Every structure is written in structure tokens, then in C-alpha cells.
Amino acid sequence: MVFAVNPGDQFAAFQASAMSSGNSSTTPPTSTSTSVASNPSSTGTNYRVIVGGTGVLAFQPDTVTAQPGDSVTFEFHVKNHTATQSTFASPCTSMSGGFDSGFNPVGTDATTFPTYTVAVNNTTPVWVYCAQSGHCQQGMVFAINAPSTGNTFDAFRAKAMGNTTSSSGSPSGTSSPSPSSTSNSAAGRVHIQSIAGLSAVFFTSLLFLL
Ligand SMILES: [Cu+2]
Numbered sequence: 695m696v697f698a699v700n701p702g703d704q705f706a707a708f709q710a711s712a713m714s715s716g717n718s719s720t721t722p723p724t725s726t727s728t729s730v731a732s733n734p735s736s737t738g739t740n741y742r743v744i745v746g747g748t749g750v751l752a753f754q755p756d757t758v759t760a761q762p763g764d765s766v767t768f769e770f771h772v773k774n775h776t777a778t779q780s781t782f783a784s785p786c787t788s789m790s791g792g793f794d795s796g797f798n799p800v801g802t803d804a805t806t807f808p809t810y811t812v813a814v815n816n817t818t819p820v821w822v823y824c825a826q827s828g829h830c831q832q833g834m835v836f837a838i839n840a841p842s843t844g845n846t847f848d849a850f851r852a853k854a855m856g857n858t859t860s861s862s863g864s865p866s867g868t869s870s871p872s873p874s875s876t877s878n879s880a881a882g883r884v885h886i887q888s889i890a891g892l893s894a895v896f897f898t899s900l901l902f903l904l
Contacts, residue, residue, distance in 0.1 A: 738763035740811075743836065747771040748802070751829050753822070753836035757847050760814040760838055767811040770798035776825040777810055777836070782845045785854035786823050786830035797826070814838060821850055830854050 739761070744754045745768050758766055768777040779792030788794060795810035814820075820838035823830040835854045840847035 738765055738814075740764070741766045743768050743777075745770045745777060745798075745824065746773045746775045746800070746834075751824075751832050751834045753777075753824075753834065756835070756851075757837050757840050760817075762814060762816050764814040765811050766814065766838060767809050768795060769807045769809050770795075770800050771807055772800050772802050772804065774799040774826055775829065775834070777812075777822050778825045780821050780823050782819070782821050782850055782853075785821060785835055785850055786825075788825065789821075794825070819845065823854060831856065 741758045741760060741764065743758065743766060746752075747754070748771075750771075753768075760766065770777075774797050776797055777793075777795040779789045779794065780787055781789050793812050798808045798810070800807060812820075817839050819840050821840075822836040822838070824834040826834075831854065833851050833855050835847075835851050837847045837850060840850065
């Protein structure tokens with residue numbers, strides 16, 4: 695499990711050397727690069743993300759920082775994974791109108807790997823998960839341009855894994871707006887209702903005074 699910042703097309707080689715384990719053949723991992731859809735621009739960077747692999751339920755790397763004009767190519771390895779866009783609020787649920795690679799079954803002896811490429815059009819965070827049963831809940835998530843504070847990738851993954859209580863250190867009731875926004879939605883609604891109730895009382899007593 696390795697990671698690189700701005701590796702260009704050298705990440706696969708870096709990763710391959712890291713993973714010197716027993717994959718039977720030594721196919722050069724760059725061989726599938728011709729299947730990239732619609733080259734967005736000649737100057738954009740294409741980031742390669744390995745999805746799954748032997749004993750791996752992860753996107754590698756699991757985050758990418760990209761510029762408009764760049765692209766991200768998911769390369770699906772063994773098992774049957776997807777790259778499906780979600781939202782920060784619901785990490786393991788397909789986003790309406792978002793992209794979805796669909797399932798990509800890959801056998802253990804595969805020597806070529808299906809790919810799916812998405813274009814990066816802006817720097818808005820893009821949240822991605824694997825829709826295979828249980829994978830997202832085991833942390834198989836990915837992000838493009840995740841913020842370094844607030845809605846971070848770590849918070850996204852924690853939310854995917856159901857760990858919404860792990861706000862770092864701050865006892866509840868403080869004003870940190872980020873990680874608590876979804877799991878408390880019911881509580882938030884109650885809170886809003888009680889505020890509405892209060893203002894109704896307030897308004898009524900105003901009427902009374904008039
Ligand atoms: Cu998966």
C-alpha cells in the first residue's frame with residue numbers, strides 16, 4: 695500500500711516495485727494506458743488509481759490532488775469492484791447524476807485490467823466508493839481534491855466505516871461544523887423545531903403585548 699504525490703506515470707512502477715509479491719506474471723502495468731477515454735487535453739495529468747488487488751480492499755492511492763484538465767483513470771484489479779461517485783454526507787450511496795464505472799470482475803490470473811477514466815473539470819472535491827457489497831463499509835473509498843480541513847478524506851472514510859463519533863478531542867457542543875453534519879440530522883431537525891417553537895412562543899407573547 696503505497697502513495698505518491700504527483701508521480702506522473704511513474705506511480706505504477708513505484709507500486710509494482712513495492713508489491714514484489716507473487717503475482718505470477720510480470721506484465722508491465724502501463725500496458726492498458728491506451729484505453730483511456732477521450733484524452734481531455736494534451737497538457738493535463740492523468741492519475742492512475744489501482745482499484746483492489748490481491749488481499750487489498752482499497753484505492754491506491756486513495757486521494758489525488760488534480761487540476762481542471764487532468765484526469766483520473768481507475769484500473770480494476772482482482773475481485774469485482776466499482777468506482778462510484780457519492781457525496782461526503784453519504785459515502786456508500788451512489789450520487790444522483792454522479793459517475794459510476796459499474797462492476798469490473800477481474801480474475802486472479804488476469805494480465806489485463808479494465809479501466810475507467812473520469813475527467814477533472816474543477817477543484818471541487820469528488821468522493822468515490824466501491825459499490826461491491828461491504829467494501830465501502832470496510833473503507834474502500836477514494837477522493838479527488840479532498841479538503842485538508844473540515845470534510846477531509848479521513849472524515850469521509852470514517853463516515854463510510856460508520857465511525858461518526860470519532861471527532862478528534864473536541865467534546866460535543868462546540869462549533870466545529872464539519873464531521874457531525876449527517877449522523878445528527880435527526881437531532882438537528884429537532885433542534886430547529888424547538889427553535890421554531892421558541893420563536894412562536896416569542897411571537898405570541900409579542901402579540902400579547904401589542
Ligand atoms: Cu470493492
